[in-house]
Amino acid sequence: MTTFDPSAKLFKALMHPSRLLILETLRDGEQCVCHLEAVLGCRQAYISQHLMVLREAGLVEDRREGARIFYRVIKPEVYDLVDYASKLSGAPPIHVSREKVADCPCPKCNSTVKDGVVRELEG
Amino acid sequence: MTTFDPSAKLFKALMHPSRLLILETLRDGEQCVCHLEAVLGCRQAYISQHLMVLREAGLVEDRREGARIFYRVIKPEVYDLVDYASKLSGAPPIHVSREKVADCPCPKCNSTVKDGVVRELEG
């Protein structure tokens, strides 16, 4: 309808809490879908669908590595938008656990990062 | 569902092109509904409904002056958000006529502003 369509579409991609949570989880770098699944605590298909919205909005991209697919944010500027919105809306400070997630089978969660070295966990 | 609800709601309020256009029209200060009507070129009820969304999102407030109701943005920071989104989304530079609108009966459009003095137009 107007010259505002592109902005409106961007806002539309960001208007869902689950998608904001996904973006938050991707803040420190790429994550596989199963990790998102563990963090969000919802089913795979549900997450996949939200990832599709973010993908179609040009905000994330995926990369296959073996059986896993890793998603990453390709427009880091979106975090400026998200952070500012959260400030404006008076949302409580965001806390998404950046640590390993207990019931996540992905490599990131089954390794320990120390001094930049990634090592497999024993046990 | 999550701590992201407030942000999501804010984005939701901004996800419609007509609402972005309304905000753009209010950038320089309050305007009456009939002015918005003339600028957007849509019917009064349609605009009133979008104004309701913006009002419920806490972005605008209204003020009655006689028969007219003037709306203004109460969170000017929202323009930072809007501007950044428009940059991010690669939207063409925004141009909303800030001048008088031909078929608008409101006082702002039927007056001329010069050196800070508002004077009625003759004819």
Added chain:
DNA sequence: ATAATATATTCAATAAATTGAATATTCCGG
């Protein structure tokens, strides 16, 4: 009081987003 103007609200129809369930695809290991 009545009529006209400005605006809001309600209602209904349609369109779009959300969500879960089922199914398909891709990759890996045997």
Added chain:
DNA sequence: CCGGAATATTCAATTTATTGAATATATTAT
């Protein structure tokens, strides 16, 4: 090639948003 794991896609049901039409409310002028 077959089975299982990881992920995507499709489909349908539900909910929510959009939009137009009709109506209501408040204000001003007569």
